Amino acid sequence: MLTKGMAIDWGPHGLQVNGIGPGYFRTELTQALVDDPAFTAWLAGRTPSRRWGDVQELAGAAIFLASPASDFVNGHVLYVDGGVTAAL
Numbered sequence: 001m002l003t004k005g006m007a008i009d010w011g012p013h014g015l016q017v018n019g020i021g022p023g024y025f026r027t028e029l030t031q032a033l034v035d036d037p038a039f040t041a042w043l044a045g046r047t048p049s050r051r052w053g054d055v056q057e058l059a060g061a062a063i064f065l066a067s068p069a070s071d072f073v074n075g076h077v078l079y080v081d082g083g084v085t086a087a088l
Contacts, residue, residue: 016073023084034052
């Protein structure tokens with residue numbers, strides 16, 4: 001809701017406010033979960049892409065939101081989550 005509220009407040013001033021909603025990504029902070037076979041099996045069963053995300057897969061969303069291609073996108077959260085939110 002912060003993204004939407006800020007988009008409403010700042011949109012009239014020519015500013016866009018969007019966000020990226022990451023899913024489960026393999027990082028140093030999540031390594032313990034990655035190494036846990038039970039959690040990884042749960043994640044694979046819940047995520048339509050059936051795997052952990054790679055951090056590099058966030059780059060496309062960031063580039064899109066930072067580029068002129070998103071000039072009329074405002075107040076949006078772009079979920080990069082392998083389909084987890086679709087499966088809820």
